[in-house]
Amino acid sequence: MARQREEYGKLFEGDFGLSALAGGIAASPEPLDEDGVLRLAVEVAADGDGEGAVELGLDLARLLETDLPDEILDTVWTAVTGDDRRPTATGADTRDRLSRLATRYPVPPGTGAPGPGRETESRADVIAEVRASDLGHAAAESASVTDEPDAALPTALTTIVDHTDEGLGLRLLLRALKTRRVLVAKERYDRLTALGKRLGYPGPLVYDGLRVAWLPIDPTRRDGEGDFGLSELTSWFSWEWTEHTARDRLRAAVAAEDAAATPGSAAALMLVDSHRLLESPLSDDTIATLWHGATGGVHDPGRLGLSPRDWLGTVAEACRAHLAEVAPGHRHTTPPVDTVHRDAVLREVREAASTLGDAPTAAVEDVVTRVDPDLGYRLLLRLLTVRAAPLTEERYARHLALCHHFRYGAEHVAEAVELLRHR
Template sequence: MPQERPAYVELGYSDDFGLTGLTEQLCCQNRRPVDRAAALAVAAHLADGSEGDEAVELGEDTRRLLHAPLPEQVLHGVWLAAAGRIFDPAGPGQDTRTWLQSLSDLATDRLRQNKRSYLPPPVKPVRDEDLCRAVVTQIRGLAEDLTAVTRLPDIAPDLEQVVTSADADVGFRLFLRALKAYSVRLPKERYDRFLDLGERLGYPVAVVRDGLAIDWPPIDTTHRDTSWDFGLSGLAGNAHQDWCPDTARREIHRAADTDEPRQSPGTAAALLLEDAQRLLHSPLSDATLTMLWVAASDAALRIDGRVWLQSVTDVCRERLSEVAPAHTHTPAVPSARTDSAATAVLREIRETAPAVTDKAISPRWQPLPAVHVMAALEQVVDRVDPDLGFRLFLRVLRPLSAPVTREQYGRYLALGERFGYGEHHVDEIEQLVEWPRTGS
């Protein structure tokens, strides 16, 4: 985050916070307008949360606005938009600046409960020119929509003034809250740009994503939109020794329900379903399917492979029927492929096999010999799908503690790029790479 301040995610926040966290709570808790006393009660409850951490952000946000040369009409307009008109601070003898000062005082009083001598630190607004310009561009791109739904003719220039004269961080969050309060629909491309800005400001994903009305494109499993592992190999990577048959379905649900921030709802389930279907409808034997799951999951859950894959399929279909009913549930099962991608993956498996001949997965209990695992991986590549075979291969390298040379790692990265993997997918095995020693 700019200004050498820790990112909000590093500070432990997972949801919206500060002034915009307050407007979110006001909108969520109330369907009808509230008075000042009720709004202050919500603010006090917020400030009491997280041992006063929320009070810090509430105080920071209000002071950034109060210390800026913003006229009452600007403060009033952006507050009404962000709070969805649930509370209007401009009553008889009152104005928005007075309201913000009340919030600042409330936050300071809460923090003095822990430290009597507490004094609010100097205001350090986010004024990075490039960042301000990027936020203003997004506001202008939605100015017409915002004006129409808020019925505030100056809302776009008012938000711009907050960004450029007060603080880009608070301004962007107030802009997001206005979009959410009035359910302004956004194309996926604009949402992606919002996520990029949120990352620069150190926001948790929920600050941008939760509550936005996004026009999601149909699920496309050829564009994964994730930086990490996915599908069956991703599920195996999340397995741990506490998994048991009685809770297995819950673990599948957890994987199928967890879409990445840039994925259309249901994408995680669609990717997982595709892998499971390809294996279920393949010519691989039951024993081979069981061996593949046990190997990829590091023996975290020893279960019949075909039964497990059928459970995965059932859960994924349930998830898709809820969030993406138009998605075709049964992906085409590719025929055995012998193209250059398959040849390249087979080469990597066969080059690694001699180095793990004497190794086994779960060597102390029902050991699974590496030679059998490598043979099963070859079958996946040759008879099912080289992409899935390569992902499962990467997954078993860690429990086998297989040594990886720099040259091999470079080829793995190239294959990952070829298959469209995200930036952190292959580098999950980086600890296995034999890097040259530095120094004498």
């Protein structure tokens, strides 16, 4: 049986198969001889508790058993391994090298025969990305760069997608972009990420090593898929953690970027929330109630000898330190508060009063009316998640409308609203 696509994310943490092997070859500071390539292949094959060997065998069979011209194999393999940027090549023919490798990693019986699959939207989209990508140049730092674009690589990759498998084609496209250090526009990065998700690939397979032309950090933009800001931070403190101290845990949370967002965005969004509460008229007791409820009572800053505002100050300091490291040009600004749906948020807070209790309800109401309805609503969703409070169909529909208004990501909505609907 062919592997189901949803299995890839469970078996592998990043790239796998032939594209992973090509990445290892490209990362070598010196050209590898055949023994060196075989040693790398052993590591790739061992990934996923040995499932990497299956994927490596399938990839090799797809390339070698579909009558691809030698020049197609040569063009793609030298590009993804970086051999076209080296002063010397290995001296062996690409088909011969891959064939010898394939004898070590045969396709297991019943895994599925290689060859062109049916036409799919994914296949057409991969081909569109191949044709749109600037693959005609080698890396900017390479001495072999010319000013003339070369259509051979896009044509070869398109042929591979047409005649083998769109998944292999996408992985080889990504490996070529990484090896050649091509700068990818944010819009294209988003499309590549969506394609990876559609094919069931783990996120790092797309973004690890890919150069992205990130947009400037903007706290008003909603690029990420998950929760963000202080509401996201509370989830990091809602269970026992492996870091030695709460400050270590905080630094890890601040640095945990959403793959869809500009590096530093998580810290910038958290800093905005922290400043809003620090500069608000909310009492320390109100802030303490919010933090205690949203973390499920697991974390108490008072154990560190910190008042609630001291803790928020510590959070803000950690955010500024991370931003200074990853986005030194960023200057903090606090966006205007969006009050359009304040009454709608208040309605949901009051509807949840019987679940939350008086003190948490009053605390969230204070945030909504005196600080920021968006932050208040995110804290409400967080409290409902902690309490595992089920939603009626009517309330579910209203929550979806609010999430849409605040432009929350799909993962945020799924974890904060969809799960509660089905309880």
